[in-house]
Amino acid sequence: MRRGIEDFMPDTNAACNTLYYEEKFKNLDDKLDGYSKRLCTLQDDLTELDKSFSVYMEGTNLTLERLINLPENIEKLTVSCKEMRCSMENLHHGLDDTNSKLSAVQNDIVKIDEEGKFNIRLWLKNNWVSILLALSALAATGAAVLK
Secondary structure, eight states: OOOOGGGTSOOHHHHHHHHHHHHHHHHHHHHHHHHHHHHHHHHHHHHHHHHHHHHHHHHHHHHHHHHHHHHHHHHHHHHHHHHHHHHHHHHHHHHHHHHHHHHHHHHHHHHHHHHHSOOHHHHHHHHHHHHHHHHHHHHHHHHHHHO
């Protein structure tokens, strides 16, 4: 293989190519830095999302635990309401009995109050014979004493 003079002379084209490729590498390096920064930002965002998701999942799990116990709690509440209803009905019947007894006592008090009052007309009506006899005896005694 025969070599020519061109093989020994510096290639001006090669020097341009080197500058061209150095610039390309610099541009690629800048792009890689940009991508690296974007990747760091995305990693930070993913970390934030992971934290938010963890908090969300904790709240969701707590809600699910409460919802799992909901039918049992509703059944307990239903039983309690039925028991309270029975208690209220018993209390109502007790109050009805108490009201009837209270009415009877009130009627007795009214009778005793009426009987305790002194009604002169009623007394005179019931005892007019005795009063007449007593007045006659008093008049006879008064007449005998005056004579």
